[in-house]
Amino acid sequence: MALTLISLSAALLFVLGTPIVLLMALWVAATSYWVIDFPLANMGVSSLDSLKSFAFLAVPLFIATGDFLTAGGLSQKLIGLSKSLVALLPGRTAATTILASGLFSAVSGSNAATAATMGQLMGPEMTRTGIKPDLAGAIVAAGGTLGVVIPPSTIFIIYGITMGVSPVDLNLGGMLPGIVMMLILIGFCAYLTRKNEPADRFIPMTLLKNVVRETGAASLGLIAVAILFFGLYLGWFSSTEAAGVATIYCLVVGLWVTRQIKWHNIPGILQASAAITGIIAPMVAFSLQFQQIISVMEVQSAVAAFLGGVARDHGTAVTVIAMMAIILIAGAITESVAVVLILAPILGPVATGLNIDPVHWGVAFVVGTSIGFVTPPYGLNLFVTSAVMGVPYGDLVRRIMVFIVPLLLIWALIVAFPWLTLAFLPAR
Numbered sequence: 001m002a003l004t005l006i007s008l009s010a011a012l013l014f015v016l017g018t019p020i021v022l023l024m025a026l027w028v029a030a031t032s033y034w035v036i037d038f039p040l041a042n043m044g045v046s047s048l049d050s051l052k053s054f055a056f057l058a059v060p061l062f063i064a065t066g067d068f069l070t071a072g073g074l075s076q077k078l079i080g081l082s083k084s085l086v087a088l089l090p091g092r093t094a095a096t097t098i099l100a101s102g103l104f105s106a107v108s109g110s111n112a113a114t115a116a117t118m119g120q121l122m123g124p125e126m127t128r129t130g131i132k133p134d135l136a137g138a139i140v141a142a143g144g145t146l147g148v149v150i151p152p153s154t155i156f157i158i159y160g161i162t163m164g165v166s167p168v169d170l171n172l173g174g175m176l177p178g179i180v181m182m183l184i185l186i187g188f189c190a191y192l193t194r195k196n197e198p199a200d201r202f203i204p205m206t207l208l209k210n211v212v213r214e215t216g217a218a219s220l221g222l223i224a225v226a227i228l229f230f231g232l233y234l235g236w237f238s239s240t241e242a243a244g245v246a247t248i249y250c251l252v253v254g255l256w257v258t259r260q261i262k263w264h265n266i267p268g269i270l271q272a273s274a275a276i277t278g279i280i281a282p283m284v285a286f287s288l289q290f291q292q293i294i295s296v297m298e299v300q301s302a303v304a305a306f307l308g309g310v311a312r313d314h315g316t317a318v319t320v321i322a323m324m325a326i327i328l329i330a331g332a333i334t335e336s337v338a339v340v341l342i343l344a345p346i347l348g349p350v351a352t353g354l355n356i357d358p359v360h361w362g363v364a365f366v367v368g369t370s371i372g373f374v375t376p377p378y379g380l381n382l383f384v385t386s387a388v389m390g391v392p393y394g395d396l397v398r399r400i401m402v403f404i405v406p407l408l409l410i411w412a413l414i415v416a417f418p419w420l421t422l423a424f425l426p427a428r
Contacts, residue, residue, distance in 0.1 A: 002034045003297075014333075024286040024338070028293065036296050038289075046292070047285035056161055059154045060277040061243035065250050066108025067269045070117050071261050072254025074221040078103040079121055081218040084210040086186065088200060091193030093129045094139050095186045097122040101143030102182040105150040106225045107246060111336075111373050115144030115381045119388035130196040137391040138374075138399035139189050141381040145370040145407065146185075148336065150178030152228055152246070155366050157239050159340050163348050165358050167239040168232050173363040173421040175229070177414045181367070181407075188406050220253050233424060290342065299346065307350045316354050320415060323347050324368060328408075331372020336380070339369045356418075363421040367414050371407045374400050 010027045025043075032038035069075055082099040089095045100122065101114050108114060119140045126136035148155040151171035160167035215222070228246055231237040237245060254261030261269070311319040326347065330339045344365060351361040373381040376397045386393045414420055 003031065006030045006034070021282045021286070024290060025282070028286050028289045031293050032289065036293060038293070038296075042292075043286075043289055046289050047282075056157070056281075058152075058157050058167070058240040058243035059281075060273060061240070061247045062109035062152055062154050062157075063113065063277055064270060064273040065243065065246045066104070066110050066113035066117070067273050068247065068250035068254055068261065069104070069107050069221070069224070070113075071265065071269050072250055073258045073260040074107075074218075074224070074250065074253065075100075075104055075117055075121065077214075077218040078221045081211075081214040081222075084207075084214040086190075087207060087210065089186075089190045090199040091190040091197050092200075093122070093126050093197060094131065094136075094189040094193040097126065097139050098143045098146075098182060098186045098189055101140075102146050102150055102178070103221070103225070105147045105178070106152075107221065107228065107250070108147065109152040109154045109243075111144045111147030111370065111381060112384050114147035115140055115373075115384045116388050118143055119385050123385075123389040126193075129193075131193055133389065133391050134395035134399045135192070137385045137389050137396045138403060139192075140389065141374050141379070141385045141396065141400060142185060142189075142403045142407070144381040144384070145373050146178060146182055148370050148373075149174050149181055149363075149367055151175055151232065152239065152242060153366065155336060155340060155369065156362070158337060159344055159362050159366055160239075162341060162344050163358070163362065165362050168235075169359045169425055170362050170366075171232055171239060172424040173359045174366065176420050176423045177363055177367060180413070180420065181410050184406060184410055185403075188403070192402075220257060224249055224253075294346070303346050304350050304353065308353065311354060319350070319354060320356075323350065324411070324415065327365060327368040328371060328375070331369050331378075332375040333378055336369040336372055339372060340365070357422065359425060360418045360421045364411070364415045367411050371404070371411060374403060374407070376400070 006027060010023050013026070014023055028043060029040060032042065033040060079096065079100045082096045082103060083092070086092045086095040086099055097118055101118050104114050104117060105111075108117075119137070123133075123136055123140055126139065127133055131139075147153070151174050153171060153174060156170040156174060157167045159165065160170050224246055227249065228242050231242050231245065232239070251261065251266075255263070307319050307322065310322055327339065327343060330343055344362075347365070348358070348361065352358060373379060376382070379397070379400070382393060382396045382400060385391065386396055
């Protein structure tokens with residue numbers, strides 16, 4: 001009875017707009033005290049233990065990397081390279097937005113940072129080509145989903161910490177799915193905006209000259225991408241060490257190479273990064289107590305038994321589809337970090353029981369949460385894009401629905417073909 005009242009109260013507070021981190025804290029405290037008789041001191045001890053994880057340090061570092069990347073002017077160079085690579089496509093400005101989102105994601109690891117940066121830099125360019133503001137905003141929001149799939153990814157790190165899976169393996173596993181996702185979105189956006197920008201005439205030498213010139217201009221940003229990828233793939237860095245190297249690299253380049261970052265700007269940049277970290281860190285802290293409570297209450301066992309029955313009666317495919325539906329519904333009503341922290345401990349063991357590789361399932365899980373970034377009513381990327389580009393949220397919701405179908409098809413492709421996630425992990 002007490003659990004029912006607590007859960008209903010939490011649901012009501014959620015509907016009334018209470019931040020999810022406060023709901024998690026209140027639910028954990030109330031359930032610990034009135035349902036399972038855990039000492040409230042456990043909240044403080046467990047929270048401290050979860051945030052002392054060395055792997056979690058990568059999260060604020062990657063957020064800072066994205067901010068230094070933009071402040072140092074490297075984002076603009078990556079956009080210039082993206083323009084040259086898609087110059088022959090119809091709808092090339094929209095295609096540039098997606099490709100630039102992928103390149104930015106390969107350094108920043110954040111969906112919100114990707115959507116905000118592309119909204120500022122590419123939003124006005126798309127509207128100048130005749131793309132309606134609501135469609136331009138939807139393209140930016142959809143491109144932002146790449147932020148947590150193309151490594152490095154803060155969500156992969158959080159998933160790895162939560163489930164005991166190597167964050168390095170998860171990041172490498174996300175490489176090929178992220179590229180496939182990016183290419184399909186580029187083609188889809190080019191098709192949607194083909195009438196606004198017909199394809200240019202093909203002039204091989206001009207195209208090659210532009211690509212070479214823009215590659216040279218964007219070389220500093222590409223070096224950051226190369227450092228991260230080869231550092232992770234060759235085992236030079238852990239995810240946390242890679243995040244530290246990327247942060248220092250982008251700061252040094254911004255200070256002494258591009259000279260667009262001044263010493264007096266650094267506190268403000270770090271403060272902006274800390275504000276985002278301040279949202280994520282408490283959620284990670286409370287998630288450990290949440291996992292402890294649902295374990296004591298045997299929720300995981302109940303869900304595993306239910307899905308195990310589905311697997312026996314209807315097969316593995318139907319069970320996986322059911323789990324995907326759960327992830328999608330949860331992603332539509334709450335933040336992706338919460339989805340990982342709440343659902344991963346419940347669905348992960350079920351996936352293992354179905355003989356699904358933990359890295360493959362982890363990547364598939366995170367891709368599913370990325371769709372939640374653009375799925376109403378929550379859709380974090382929609383809120384970010386609306387604020388940055390000044391497009392009404394309702395208009396974005398109507399436009400973004402056309403992107404849901406290709407995103408779901410991409411997700412199904414990744415789930416169905418494990419080699420997409422395991423291509424860079426031959427040992428698995």
